[in-house]
Structures are given as structure tokens and as C-alpha cells.
Amino acid sequence: MKLISKLPDVGTTIFTVMSQLATDHQAINLGQGFPDFNPDERLLDLVNQAMREGHNQYPPMAGIPALRQEISSKLESLHGHYYDPETEVTVTAGASEALMASIQAFVHPGDEVIVIEPFYDLYIPAIQLAGGIPVVVSMIAPTLTTPIYQVDWQRVRDAITSKTRMLVINFPHNPTGIRLEQSDLDSLEQIVAATDILVLSDEVYEHLVFDGYEHLSLARNPIIAANAITVFSFGKTYSATGWKIGYCCAPKALMAEIRKVHQFMVFTVTSPMQYAIAHYMKDSKPYLALAGFYQQKRDRLSQGLQKSRFRVLPSQGTFFLLADYSEISDMHEADFARWLTTEHGVGVIPVSAFYRQPDALTSNHNLARFCFAKRDDTLNTAIEKLASV
Numbered sequence: 593m594k595l596i597s598k599l600p601d602v603g604t605t606i607f608t609v610m611s612q613l614a615t616d617h618q619a620i621n622l623g624q625g626f627p628d629f630n631p632d633e634r635l636l637d638l639v640n641q642a643m644r645e646g647h648n649q650y651p652p653m654a655g656i657p658a659l660r661q662e663i664s665s666k667l668e669s670l671h672g673h674y675y676d677p678e679t680e681v682t683v684t685a686g687a688s689e690a691l692m693a694s695i696q697a698f699v700h701p702g703d704e705v706i707v708i709e710p711f712y713d714l715y716i717p718a719i720q721l722a723g724g725i726p727v728v729v730s731m732i733a734p735t736l737t738t739p740i741y742q743v744d745w746q747r748v749r750d751a752i753t754s755k756t757r758m759l760v761i762n763f764p765h766n767p768t769g770i771r772l773e774q775s776d777l778d779s780l781e782q783i784v785a786a787t788d789i790l791v792l793s794d795e796v797y798e799h800l801v802f803d804g805y806e807h808l809s810l811a812r813n814p815i816i817a818a819n820a821i822t823v824f825s826f827g828k829t830y831s832a833t834g835w836k837i838g839y840c841c842a843p844k845a846l847m848a849e850i851r852k853v854h855q856f857m858v859f860t861v862t863s864p865m866q867y868a869i870a871h872y873m874k875d876s877k878p879y880l881a882l883a884g885f886y887q888q889k890r891d892r893l894s895q896g897l898q899k900s901r902f903r904v905l906p907s908q909g910t911f912f913l914l915a916d917y918s919e920i921s922d923m924h925e926a927d928f929a930r931w932l933t934t935e936h937g938v939g940v941i942p943v944s945a946f947y948r949q950p951d952a953l954t955s956n957h958n959l960a961r962f963c964f965a966k967r968d969d970t971l972n973t974a975i976e977k978l979a980s981v
């Protein structure tokens with residue numbers, strides 16, 4: 593049989609590769625983004641209780657009504673936009689499934705989909721599986737005087753053609769840690785109003801915005817929300833990335849199409865977690881406290897790195913920060929990340945892995961991504977190791 597790959601350029605994800613390398617070398621893993629601590633005991637008890645109460649069979653395809661109701665109420669109270677829980681909210685197998693299902697539902701062969709580089713690794717293969725054409729628009733890379741990535745919306749506008757079906761965005765942004773500002777939302781509104789393209793908005797780090805700023809969900813803007821799919825992850829919000837549970841919201845007509853894909857991709861998602869989360873999320877304190885909790889961790893790592901030869905870039909959100917290592921080495925990012933893991937015992941992710949051509953000179957800015965979703969003692973040990981590099 594002659595096998596023709598549908599994804600000939602895809603290998604194992606950088607997160608898997610770097611986690612394995614860290615394990616093999618007993619390095620501290622600040623690479624792949626996941627907490628090294630448990631979710632709240634109360635949430636664990638609620639899952640246990642749901643299992644004991646018999647919530648172990650197929651729940652409804654779109655998610656249990658109680659959970660969809662809570663999601664709808666939460667979005668309305670945070671962002672002032674009402675999504676009908678019956679028709680406009682779907683519980684998914686993590687944000688990943690929501691993103692994949694949305695792309696499969698709307699992208700036809702030959703459609704162009706704009707992604708902003710650097711980008712999360714799932715988007716391009718998902719577009720390719722649908723037969724779409726990824727159109728990559730680069731952010732403005734950080735410089736010494738402006739040490740932070742920026743989106744140039746004019747570049748996005750210039751990339752739009754009559755074939756553009758969708759624009760994929762992600763704020764707070766993995767890996768750069770930038771957040772959306774009101775001026776960005778205004779630019780997006782103009783784009784949507786002028787072109788009618790769909791916006792797929794990956795908002796998995798919605799609660800991780802620091803320094804007193806708020807997350808600006810696309811749900812806040814009625815013009816954008818009419819054309820947008822907003823995507824969220826309980827994995828990030830409740831420190832349970834391995835549960836693979838998230839959700840997406842979209843206007844009824846769009847959601848009907850997403851559900852057609854969802855029902856044949858997974859049909860529904862894990863039952864006891866849905867019951868437990870529906871109960872747990874009635875209390876807003878756990879998710880409202882998250883930014884403060886992670887801001888302390890960001891500051892711990894960032895201050896720790898001041899004593900090293902890494903130069904920290906500002907992290908406005910997510911549980912990642914970028915640091916420039918030019919004072920240490922001029923290796924390519926992938927080589928540096930491997931070297932740091934194997935020789936200094938701290939695993940990180942090369943930012944170039946979030947570029948279409950990771951080896952290209954233009955994708956390498958001497959940056960490493962550090963995940964600070966770790967216990968303080970883990971961060972302290974990593975800081976000590978990094979100070980000696």
C-alpha cells in the first residue's frame with residue numbers, strides 16, 4: 593500500500609520532545625506548559641462524588657445543561673455577552689478539540705486562514721487537514737528598545753483576500769505572553785466589519801492577565817462576537833491540564849456546524865468532571881484569584897533571572913515568560929534549549945518552534961520560553977541552576 597501522509601511535515605510536538613528530554617536528563621521541566629501541583633482538593637472531591645453518584649455514562653452531546661448554564665452565566669458576568677446555553681455553548685475535549693472542530697467545520701479546501709506568527713502548534717495542521725491554506729502573518733519581533741512582541745494589524749489587513757475564510761488569534765498569547773489591548777480589539781472590529789471573516793479566538797489563558805489588567809474577550813465586542821468562536825480551557829483555569837476539558841461559544845448558526853463535527857470527533861466529554869466543574873465554578877473566587885497567584889510566580893522567576901545572564905522580556909499574561917540568552921550563547925534556539933536541558937538541568941521551549949520555519953534565521957531571536965506554573969521550590973531550584981549558566 594502506498595501511504596500518502598496528509599500531514600507530511602508534522603513530527604512529534606516540541607512539548608512532547610522537550611518533556612521527554614527533561615525526563616531523560618532529570619532536568620527541571622520549565623518547558624511544556626502544565627502545573628506541577630494538584631488542582632484544588634475541593635474540586636477533586638467533587639469529581640469523586642460525581643463518580644460515586646453514578647455520573648459515569650455518556651452525558652449529552654453538547655455537555656451537561658448545568659455546566660453550559662454556568663459557562664453562559666460566567667461569560668455574561670465577565671464580558672457582558674449572553675451565549676444561549678442551549679445552542680451557543682459546547683463542552684469539548686479541551687480547547688484543542690474546540691479549535692480542531694471549529695476549523696474542520698468552517699474551512700473548505702482552498703480557503704485561506706490567517707494565523708499570526710509565532711503561533712500555537714495545533715492551528716496549521718488543523719487548517720491543512722481541512723484542505724485550507726495557512727497564511728502566516730508575522731508579529732513585530734522584540735528589539736532592545738521595544739523588548740516585546742507586537743501584532744501589526746496592517747499586516748493582517750494586507751493578508752486578507754477574497755479567499756480568506758478565517759483569522760485565528762490567541763490572547764493572552766502563547767508563547768509571547770502579550771495580552772490584547774482595546775486598540776487591538778478596535779482593529780479587529782474594523783477587520784470583521786469590513787470583511788465578514790470568521791475569527792477563531794483561542795482564549796485559554798483568559799484568567800492569566802497580570803498587573804491589574806483585564807482579559808479582553810472577543811465576546812465583549814458585539815460586532816466581532818457575531819462572527820467569532822471563543823475557546824476556553826478548564827485545564828488551565830483549574831490546574832488540571834490532563835483532564836482535557838474545555839468549551840467553545842459561538843452564535844447559534846456557527847455552533848450548529850461545530851457540533852456536527854464535535855459529535856463525530858468525540859460525541860461528548862468526560863462525565864464526572866462536567867458535574868464537578870458545574871458545581872465548582874459557581875464560585876468565582878478560584879478563577880478570579882488565579883492572576884494574583886501566577887503573577888507572584890512570574891515575579892519570582894523574573895526576579896530570580898535578574899541574577900543570571902538571561903534578559904527577561906515582559907510577560908503580560910499566560911504562564912510563560914520569554915528570556916533572551918544572547919549574553920550566554922549565539923546558538924540557534926532549538927540547540928540552546930536542548931543544551932540548557934542536558935547540560936544545566938532546566939528544560940525550556942525554543943520560541944522558534946512556534947514559527948513556520950523553526951530553523952530559519954528570521955525565526956531565531958535568541959529566546960527561550962519558560963513556564964512558571966510550578967511550585968515555588970521548583971522555581972527556586974531552577975533559578976539557582978540558571979544563575980550559574
Ligand code: PMP
Binds near residue numbers: 766836
Ligand atoms: N491553545 C493554546 C494557546 C495552548 O497553550 C493550549 C495548551 N496548552 C491549548 C490551546 C490546548 O488546550 P487544552 O489542553 O485545553 O486542549
Ligand code: GLN
Binds near residue numbers: 605608623625626
Ligand atoms: N500548550 C502547552 C504548552 O504550550 C502544551 C500542550 C501540549 O503539550 N500539547 O506548553
